[in-house]
Amino acid sequence: MAGYVSDAVIRRLPGYYRHLRELEREGVMQISSQGLGERMCLTASQIRQDINCFGGFGRQGFGYAVPELRERIGQILGVDKPHRMIILGAGNIGNAVACSDSFPANGFETIAIFDSDPRKIGSTVDALTVQDIACLERFIQENTVDIAVLAIPSEAAQALTDQLYRCGIRGFWNFAPCDLKIGQDAAVVNVHLDEGLQVLSFKMLHRHE
Amino acid sequence: MAGYVSDAVIRRLPGYYRHLRELEREGVMQISSQGLGERMCLTASQIRQDINCFGGFGRQGFGYAVPELRERIGQILGVDKPHRMIILGAGNIGNAVACSDSFPANGFETIAIFDSDPRKIGSTVDALTVQDIACLERFIQENTVDIAVLAIPSEAAQALTDQLYRCGIRGFWNFAPCDLKIGQDAAVVNVHLDEGLQVLSFKMLHRHE
Numbered sequence: 001m002a003g004y005v006s007d008a009v010i011r012r013l014p015g016y017y018r019h020l021r022e023l024e025r026e027g028v029m030q031i032s033s034q035g036l037g038e039r040m041c042l043t044a045s046q047i048r049q050d051i052n053c054f055g056g057f058g059r060q061g062f063g064y065a066v067p068e069l070r071e072r073i074g075q076i077l078g079v080d081k082p083h084r085m086i087i088l089g090a091g092n093i094g095n096a097v098a099c100s101d102s103f104p105a106n107g108f109e110t111i112a113i114f115d116s117d118p119r120k121i122g123s124t125v126d127a128l129t130v131q132d133i134a135c136l137e138r139f140i141q142e143n144t145v146d147i148a149v150l151a152i153p154s155e156a157a158q159a160l161t162d163q164l165y166r167c168g169i170r171g172f173w174n175f176a177p178c179d180l181k182i183g184q185d186a187a188v189v190n191v192h193l194d195e196g197l198q199v200l201s202f203k204m205l206h207r208h209e
Numbered sequence: 210m211a212g213y214v215s216d217a218v219i220r221r222l223p224g225y226y227r228h229l230r231e232l233e234r235e236g237v238m239q240i241s242s243q244g245l246g247e248r249m250c251l252t253a254s255q256i257r258q259d260i261n262c263f264g265g266f267g268r269q270g271f272g273y274a275v276p277e278l279r280e281r282i283g284q285i286l287g288v289d290k291p292h293r294m295i296i297l298g299a300g301n302i303g304n305a306v307a308c309s310d311s312f313p314a315n316g317f318e319t320i321a322i323f324d325s326d327p328r329k330i331g332s333t334v335d336a337l338t339v340q341d342i343a344c345l346e347r348f349i350q351e352n353t354v355d356i357a358v359l360a361i362p363s364e365a366a367q368a369l370t371d372q373l374y375r376c377g378i379r380g381f382w383n384f385a386p387c388d389l390k391i392g393q394d395a396a397v398v399n400v401h402l403d404e405g406l407q408v409l410s411f412k413m414l415h416r417h418e
Binding site: 011093170185 | 219286386408
């Protein structure tokens, strides 16, 4: 990439990827910054600025080659390679992640799901059998795991994160409503659903200001 | 509030609210910007700047009164009043939202869940019976609904959003992986789970740069 990329641009990258894939499926092979902007509700100049961050792609009077740009953004996102995930917690969220078709379709495959509740251990979720969390470390030693999905209560999240980190896991998708303290070489994305609802409440309250 | 508040500050508001509630539960009644910053992994000066946006609260040498600040941020977020939600789609995500304890604990109560699949209509999710989506408009006429939770495929999302908007719904929590086109007087928060995973992939790939 061409130097520093802001958080805001990083957050927009998956949107670019999604729209470019849709365009490809629709058979659109090239698009102007104007056209892409209208589709994504961004200005043409914002589109050009963003895409310049990734190394510059457009040609004057031609616009962007959709498949090339989609491929390049996929590489930047790292989604051109598969990721193997384990889910910690076989509750509603853990099950929803395990049962999703879209994560594997995007290269994020769930290879195991763990819980500590004896009533859940041994039950099946989608094609997976819920394993005893006591077997977690051995599983990680014996299998390649890229991402841990934390779908557990806050109280358990930090200790489990520490354990997973010691086992070498460096990618955390955290649904627990807490902030994880973790080494700088690990990557964390939080999905704080409660907080999203509170932001919605804020927007509803202040939308006329 | 004291004028314009940036998106970044808005996104941090629920974090402030969560930490202040935790502090209150721990019996901490006052905290310095330094102390709150350490807890939230922000600098003291960032804390002071953020809180100044909400009208200014601290007193030199005293810091912030935790209950007052928590209450004020709750008012700004609009979570001091309850919200009534309906869920569209009784799949994995819709069920996970319906079964969550934490949304009602935060004042976001699910009052109905709808689906179009005859196999799902009439089944129960938590304490709710899945209703036929054909009955949606009548339900909204007869009940106060603040928020629609879209837990349906992309293909159905825009038409359903248009219908809900015509019925007067102005709050949308959208789990469908698409952007909704909607009137300016509506508020939308997207939860694009796929995109969160892609951002995690990006962070894992670029964390050593």
